[in-house]
Amino acid sequence: xxxxxxxxxxxxxxxxxxxxxxxxxxxxxxxxxxxxxxxxxxxxxxxxxxxxxxxxxxxxxxxxxxxxxxxxxxxxxxxxxxxxxxxxxxxxxxxxxxxxxxxxxxxxxxxxxxxxxxxxxxxxxxxxxxxxxxxxxxxxxxxxxxxxxxxxxxxxxxxxxxxxxxxxxxxxxxxxxxxxxxxxxxxxxxxxxxxxxxxxxxxxxxxxxxxxxxxxxxxxxxxxxxxxxxxxxxxxxxxxxxxxxxxxxxxxxxxxxxxxxxxxxxxxxxxxxxxxxxxxxxxxxxxxxxxxxxxxxxxxxxxxxxxxxxxxxxxxxxxxxxxxxxxxxxxxxxxxxxxxxxxxxxxxxxxxxxxxxxxxxxxxxxxxxxxxxxxxxxxxxxxxxxxxxxxxxxxxxxxxxxxxxxxxxxxxxxxxxxxxxxxxxxxxxxxxxxxxxxxxxxxxxxxxxxxxxxxxxxxxxxxxxxxxxxxxx
Numbered sequence: 008x009x010x011x012x013x014x015x016x017x018x019x020x021x022x023x024x025x026x027x028x029x030x031x032x033x034x035x036x037x038x039x040x041x042x043x044x045x046x047x048x049x050x051x052x053x054x055x056x057x058x059x060x061x062x063x064x065x066x067x068x069x070x071x072x073x074x075x076x077x078x079x080x081x082x083x084x085x086x087x088x089x090x091x092x093x094x095x096x097x098x099x100x101x102x103x104x105x106x107x108x109x110x111x112x113x114x115x116x117x118x119x120x121x122x123x124x125x126x127x128x129x130x131x132x133x134x135x136x137x138x139x140x141x142x143x144x145x146x147x148x149x150x151x152x153x154x155x156x157x158x159x160x161x162x163x164x165x166x167x168x169x170x171x172x173x174x175x176x177x178x179x180x181x182x183x184x185x186x187x188x189x190x191x192x193x194x195x196x197x198x199x200x201x202x203x204x205x206x207x208x209x210x211x212x213x214x215x216x217x218x219x220x221x222x223x224x225x226x227x228x229x230x231x232x233x234x235x236x237x238x239x240x241x242x243x244x245x246x247x248x249x250x251x252x253x254x255x256x257x258x259x260x261x262x263x264x265x266x267x268x269x270x271x272x273x274x275x276x277x278x279x280x281x282x283x284x285x286x287x288x289x290x291x292x293x294x295x296x297x298x299x300x301x302x303x304x305x306x307x308x309x310x311x312x313x314x315x316x317x318x319x320x321x322x323x324x325x326x327x328x329x330x331x332x333x334x335x336x337x338x339x340x341x342x343x344x345x346x347x348x349x350x351x352x353x354x355x356x357x358x359x360x361x362x363x364x365x366x367x368x369x370x371x372x373x374x375x376x377x378x379x380x381x382x383x384x385x386x387x388x389x390x391x392x393x394x395x396x397x398x399x400x401x402x403x404x405x406x407x408x409x410x411x412x413x414x415x416x417x418x419x420x421x422x423x424x425x426x427x428x429x430x431x432x433x434x435x436x437x438x439x440x441x442x443x444x445x446x447x448x449x450x451x452x453x454x455x456x457x458x459x460x461x462x463x464x465x466x467x468x469x470x471x472x473x474x475x476x477x478x479x480x
Contacts, residue, residue: 036074052151070107078105080139121153194220199227200245216261218459224264260287270294288457310453312472319350328369331450334471337378338425347384372448375471440470
């Protein structure tokens with residue numbers, strides 16, 4: 008009796024299984040009207056380096072129909088394509104009979120490996136990813152711009168060397184300029200540093216760009232960290248630039264440096280009256296430490312914008328400094344220490360107790376100090392050789408012998424919108440910084456700004472690094 012019951016149950020289960028299989032088979036749509044939809048119509052890798060693989064791009068493929076569909080073919084149109092496929096975790100060149108249940112989706116992952124070319128500018132490589140479903144072909148465009156690069160790994164420059172704008176230089180490990188050598192970087196030169204890479208200068212650097220063709224120091228990630236959000240917003244992509252003790256007469260003009268761990272550091276054991284570094288019409292921004300750190304050195308900055316840092320944006324200890332037409336601001340996106348925008352140390356007479364180094368001498372003229380934090384770590388500069396002349400400050404205060412003709416408790420009205428990851432330190436209309444400077448404080452290097460605009464064409468100069476431009480809209 009038990010055997011008969013078991014046999015009957017087995018027969019019933021088998022029949023139910025066959026019925027379910029038949030139902031599933033019959034539940035696939037064969038209508039050409041039930042087609043696929045995609046998360047995008049174009050998969051773009053933007054600019055990638057030739058000779059190496061790319062990050063993986065993701066494409067979502069949706070079946071909006073109620074019934075399941077069978078994709079009879081997934082492949083690239085070109086037989087010898089530069090792109091590779093992975094469909095739902097399986098790698099291959101072509102895929103057949105890929106099923107998507109009704110109302111479901113699958114992932115398609117795409118990579119590319121572009122060979123080097125003879126071109127200076129990025130070259131477009133594209134293909135079409137083809138899907139055939141119920142006799143209907145649909146295509147998704149796939150494209151990448153391949154950029155040739157010069158790769159430098161652990162290189163020491165022992166003689167004068169010229170970099171130019173022919174192709175970017177990708178630096179792995181460290182690039183060292185040895186004593187007695189000079190690195191010349193001309194307009195449009197791009198130095199792209201890999202994770203933890205650093206530029207160390209024992210000799211000299213002359214990085215001289217021009218308006219519209221800045222010399223760039225940045226990380227080597229050119230893709231997006233999120234759709235529409237470039238990696239450029241992330242600090243800490245590479246170590247930074249170190250000017251070592253014994254290096255003098257360095258010059259950076261029309262330079263953009265960003266996304267570092269340590270920023271630009273000028274190291275010195277004791278003060279030497281020779282100029283260590285001159286910065287002109289440049290933008291240094293986005294550091295996990297400070298953007299500029301100077302220890303007992305002579306550093307001059309003319310028409311420079313310093314912005315976004317976890318610590319003080321500019322940190323100066325002792326030394327001698329002339330800052331003219333500079334903007335120092337901070338809207339750093341990530342966690343920070345809450346330090347002031349400008350940190351000044353070794354400037355009071357008591358600071359020499361146990362440290363005989365000369366006290367700081369510094370002037371700040373026609374500058375803006377404004378951001379989410381306090382402007383200066385020292386609110387009283389009496390008994391120092393530090394002077395603020397025609398400087399816009401966030402705090403309320405009053406002029407004295409060290410704060411001269413300053414604009415207190417004023418918002419310069421930058422275009423920066425931190426919540427939108429947009430950092431722009433040009434002045435909006437109605438900014439109190441417009442025409443608020445002293446022409447006598449305009450140093451010769453800042454007669455034009457970083458955009459090449461004349462600073463004195465309208466009479467009194469604007470405060471900060473950028474000349475105000477009347478909106479065209």
